[in-house]
Amino acid sequence: MQTVTELLIWLPLTVITxxxxxxxxxxxxxxxxxxxxxxxxxxxxxxxxxxxxxYAEYRSGTLPLLWLLSPATIALAVPLADRLxxxxxxxxxxxxxxxxGSAVAMASAVLIGWLLGLxxxxxxxxxxxxxxxxxxxxxxxxxxxxxxxxxxxxxxxGVMGAGFAVALLxxxxxxxxxxxxxxxxxxxxxxxxxxxxxxNAETGAYAGLAMGLTGLVTAxxxxxxxxxx
Amino acid sequence: xxxxxxxxxxxxxxxxxIDFGHLPVSTPVLGMFLLLVLLxxxxxxxxxxxxxxxxxxxxxxxxxxxxxxxxxxYLEPLRNQWIALLITMLLSxxxxxxxxxxxxxxxxxRKGDADGD
Numbered sequence: 488m489q490t491v492t493e494l495l496i497w498l499p500l501t502v503i504t505x506x507x508x509x510x511x512x513x514x515x516x517x518x519x520x521x522x523x524x525x526x527x528x529x530x531x532x533x534x535x536x537x538x539x540x541x542y543a544e545y546r547s548g549t550l551p552l553l554w555l556l557s558p559a560t561i562a563l564a565v566p567l568a569d570r571l572x573x574x575x576x577x578x579x580x581x582x583x584x585x586x587x588g589s590a591v592a593m594a595s596a597v598l599i600g601w602l603l604g605l606x607x608x609x610x611x612x613x614x615x616x617x618x619x620x621x622x623x624x625x626x627x628x629x630x631x632x633x634x635x636x637x638x639x640x641x642x643x644x645g646v647m648g649a650g651f652a653v654a655l656l657x658x659x660x661x662x663x664x665x666x667x668x669x670x671x672x673x674x675x676x677x678x679x680x681x682x683x684x685x686x687n688a689e690t691g692a693y694a695g696l697a698m699g700l701t702g703l704v705t706a707x708x709x710x711x712x713x714x715x716x
Numbered sequence: 717x718x719x720x721x722x723x724x725x726x727x728x729x730x731x732x733x734i735d736f737g738h739l740p741v742s743t744p745v746l747g748m749f750l751l752l753v754l755l756x757x758x759x760x761x762x763x764x765x766x767x768x769x770x771x772x773x774x775x776x777x778x779x780x781x782x783x784x785x786x787x788x789x790y791l792e793p794l795r796n797q798w799i800a801l802l803i804t805m806l807l808s809x810x811x812x813x814x815x816x817x818x819x820x821x822x823x824x825x826r827k828g829d830a831d832g833d
Contacts, residue, residue: 505778523777530786542789546783549782558815560722561743562728562769563763564751580823586814596808603800606793616805617812629808635786640805642784648809661817663824670762670817674809684819697816702767703752710760714741 489545497548505528517681519646526618528639553562560621567699568610573692581669585697588673592617593712597607612636612700614712619676622702626709641676649682669694673701719768726751 508526515521546553573582596613605613612633615626620641626715627637652671661667664687671679672694680698684691730747739746754800755761787794795800 493814500785502778502780505781507778524780524784525780528787531781531785532788535785541755542786545785546782550780552779555775557727557744557747558720559772559776561723561726561747561780562776563749564748564755564767564771565766567748567752568755568761568771571756573803577824580820580827584816584820584823588812589816592808595811596804598802599807600800603804605797605800607802608793609797613801613804613808617809620783621744621776622745622748624783625745629740633786634782634791636790638783639782639787640801641804642780643802644805644809647806648813651810652813655814656817659818660822663821665823666817666824669820670813673816674813687752688755691735703749706741710740 493544493548497545498551499667501527501531501549519649519678519682522642522646522678524638524642536649542641548663556621556624560625563619563621563702566695569639570692570696570699573663577665581665581696582700584669585673585700586704589617589701590668590707592674592701593705593708608633610638613708617641617648617674617676618702618705621699623708626706629706629709629713637691644677645678648679652679652682653686664689665693669697672697676701681703717764719762719765722765723747723751726754816817 496685504527505523508521508523508530511526512521512523529714531545535542535690553702570711593614596616597610600610600613608631612627614624614630614632615637618626620638620642622693623637623641624634627634628634637653648671652675656662661670667686668683668690671690675682678697680691683694726747727743730743730750734741734743734746
């Protein structure tokens with residue numbers, strides 16, 4: 488009975504908050520800091536804390552959304568399959584740089600975090616920080632991090648990456664559309680891909696391709712890492 | 717219906733493979749990989765599947781909200797680590813993006829020379 492009440496309250500409230508946050512995001516012309524997930528969390532967390540509702544209760548009230556996350560992640564295979572033909576001409580350099588780049592992203596996060604004194608849970612959560620949210624949550628689960636924290640970390644990383652991408656790549660004189668798009672999609676997943684699409688369609692397409700490939704490669708590398716943990 | 721069954725089948729097969737093989741990957745990621753291999757072999761995406769997945773992906777961002785709210789479970793460890801966490805995220809993202817862009821551009825330039833174009 489209690490679960491029904493939770494569903495009646497938290498499910499619609501989450502959907503409405505999200506739709507309002509998404510509206511705001513569109514109105515702001517997709518300003519990174521107004522990413523709808525960030526806005527929704529910033530509104531919902533204080534509300535829950537203020538009402539004294541714990542996360543387990545909120546979670547059981549939004550369980551249908553969590554059930555859909557798994558099939559929706561599997562559904563990412565469709566846009567990725569659409570982009571495979573793009574790989575045909577330059578698959579070797581792209582695949583090599585996605586593997587190398589994913590390893591650099593994972594290793595640099597863990598190394599810098601360790602040097603700055605982050606605890607083990609944070610370090611394990613950071614392993615998948617540059618891949619798209621559903622995969623990052625899976626990677627955090629694989630290596631013993633916190634999937635909930637991974638979701639927030641990933642979105643903030645995307646917002647940061649999308650913010651400095653153009654300035655950084657220009658400064659490094661990376662001007663090839665494929666190199667720019669792959670670099671943005673690898674380091675800043677979906678939020679970066681949206682930014683790359685604003686640069687031009689080709690850069691955006693490569694960013695989307697890199698987002699998918701990086702997710703697969705990172706999950707594979709994390710599986711190897713997990714064997715040694 | 718068929719499309720939903722296909723997604724469910726990918727999820728089931730992935731779960732079974734992980735359970736029996738004790739694989740250290742998550743179900744959705746392996747399921748996505750299985751579907752990708754299937755679609756690549758098929759050569760095209762069936763229409764029903766495309767409709768269902770584009771509907772699911774339209775709402776994908778909403779599905780992260782309950783997980784994102786889960787940050788409230790970690791307010792205690794975040795209290796004295798959030799600055800270090802943000803710095804780590806920023807530096808590592810700069811390094812990953814700069815390295816990948818520079819590295820791929822080099823590889824492409826070399827390929828261009830070899831092809832003579």
